Amino acid sequence: MFSFFLDKRMFARYYDNRTVVRKYLFVFYREVKIMSEAMMIAASLYNDPRYFSESEVRIRNNKIRRRKIVRRQFIMLMAVLSVLIFFIMFNISVFNSDAQSDTYMPEYKYYKSITVNYGDSLWTIADSLYSSDHYDDINDYITEVCNINNLADASDIIAGKSLIVPYYSTEFK
Numbered sequence: 489m490f491s492f493f494l495d496k497r498m499f500a501r502y503y504d505n506r507t508v509v510r511k512y513l514f515v516f517y518r519e520v521k522i523m524s525e526a527m528m529i530a531a532s533l534y535n536d537p538r539y540f541s542e543s544e545v546r547i548r549n550n551k552i553r554r555r556k557i558v559r560r561q562f563i564m565l566m567a568v569l570s571v572l573i574f575f576i577m578f579n580i581s582v583f584n585s586d587a588q589s590d591t592y593m594p595e596y597k598y599y600k601s602i603t604v605n606y607g608d609s610l611w612t613i614a615d616s617l618y619s620s621d622h623y624d625d626i627n628d629y630i631t632e633v634c635n636i637n638n639l640a641d642a643s644d645i646i647a648g649k650s651l652i653v654p655y656y657s658t659e660f661k
Contacts, residue, residue, distance in 0.1 A: 594654040595621070599636070604649050610634075610642040617655050629654075 602613065614630050623629045630642050636652050645651065 595658050595659045596660055597622075597654055597656055598661065599652050599654050601650050601652050604645050604647050604651060606647040608645070608647070610639075610645055613651070613653065617653055619656050622656055 522658045532605075544596055553562055604613075610633060614633065618626050621630075633639075633651065633653055634642060636654070639645070
């Protein structure tokens with residue numbers, strides 16, 4: 489009947505003294521989750537009442553209660569830290585986003601045809617149309633003009649010929 493609390497052999501040892509057995513069964517029944525198995529065996533083998541005194545039971549219960557409180561506090565601390573880290577990361581990502589401001593004016597890329605005059609070079613043409621916001625340096629701009637017009641070299645332009653050159657404008661056409 490009580491075999492799940494005590495080993496049947498240990499129960500049979502103390503079966504003669506029914507009051508002691510009843511007291512131990514009551515304590516085992518109340519404290520089965522609190523006492524370790526080794527403690528229960530030691531208490532039942534040596535019939536030591538200090539393991540079952542009210543003060544020992546109270547001390548064990550207080551230890552368990554304190555453990556639960558510490559565990560609960562640790563979980564709450566971790567939850568608060570997790571929420572705090574989440575909000576910090578969220579704010580950092582919001583403030584570092586590449587969102588456009590209200591004063592942002594987009595620039596559009598267009599192409600126009602120009603006629604090369606006598607004495608013009610690709611460098612002088614690029615110098616007047618080059619935008620440092622869109623190209624790393626003037627050589628990138630000249631390379632793009634050469635690619636658009638199928639020029640092998642920047643010095644291959646002839647006066648009177650037309651060139652297609654890119655430019656940027658905030659006006660949408």
